Amino acid sequence: MLPREFYNKDTVIVARNILGKRIIRKINGTMMTGIIIETEAYRHTDDPASHAFANKTERNKAMFEEVGHAYVYFTYGMHYCFNVVARHPKSKAGAVLIRAVEPEKGIKRIQKNRGTTNLKNLTNGPAKLTQALEITKDCYGIDLTKDLKLYIEDGVKPRKIYESPRIGIKKATDKLWNFKINVKKI
DNA sequence: GTGCAGATCCCCT
DNA sequence: GGGGATCTGCACG
Numbered sequence: 001m002l003p004r005e006f007y008n009k010d011t012v013i014v015a016r017n018i019l020g021k022r023i024i025r026k027i028n029g030t031m032m033t034g035i036i037i038e039t040e041a042y043r044h045t046d047d048p049a050s051h052a053f054a055n056k057t058e059r060n061k062a063m064f065e066e067v068g069h070a071y072v073y074f075t076y077g078m079h080y081c082f083n084v085v086a087r088h089p090k091s092k093a094g095a096v097l098i099r100a101v102e103p104e105k106g107i108k109r110i111q112k113n114r115g116t117t118n119l120k121n122l123t124n125g126p127a128k129l130t131q132a133l134e135i136t137k138d139c140y141g142i143d144l145t146k147d148l149k150l151y152i153e154d155g156v157k158p159r160k161i162y163e164s165p166r167i168g169i170k171k172a173t174d175k176l177w178n179f180k181i182n183v184k185k186i
Numbered sequence: 187g188t189g190c191a192g193a194t195c196c197c198c199t
Numbered sequence: 200g201g202g203g204a205t206c207t208g209c210a211c212g
Binding site for chain 1: 204205
Binding site: 078 | 194195196197198
């Protein structure tokens with residue numbers, strides 16, 4: 001598992017560094033894994049697009065708590081999104097949204113969870129990967145440096161990182177805080 | 187390939 | 200009461 005220190009850096013740095021790492025999810029002895037290939041950084045007072053921008057609330061409190069934990073939120077009435085709490089020690093809030101992974105193990109169960117066998121459509125979106133890996137609000141606040149059912153470990157070394165504006169937001173679109181790698185070219 | 191409507195509900199104002 | 204860090208299916212081309 002990645003140690004606490006990994007997440008104890010600026011959110012944008014962690015969003016880049018976590019590309020190529022491996023998410024491990026275990027349910028009743030079934031293991032599902034995937035390589036992180038797309039992320040976004042959401043910070044605090046300098047980031048109007050962040051859930052943490054306004055204030056600490058019941059929903060976003062994980063973003064203000066210890067780094068290395070999961071921040072899971074529910075949106076659009078039917079989707080969960082999975083974030084990892086990460087921030088510079090001097091910042092009060094921040095998290096990295098995991099937007100896409102490349103599935104490795106447990107493909108059968110992932111296909112069942114997603115209701116499709118199309119490999120390209122399994123985990124290529126933030127709500128798709130939570131559905132695929134069975135991540136729900138029950139995972140809210142999980143310590144990803146200690147938990148045995150959901151954690152992150154070292155994976156592959158990315159070669160080139162692509163930067164873009166973040167997806168689906170209307171504020172702070174000038175920030176290039178969406179990061180991607182091309183897993184085929186690693 | 188692009189574009190749009192609908193699903194559906196919790197949280198914050 | 201409004202809107203959202205989304206996905207799917209259907210239309211059209």
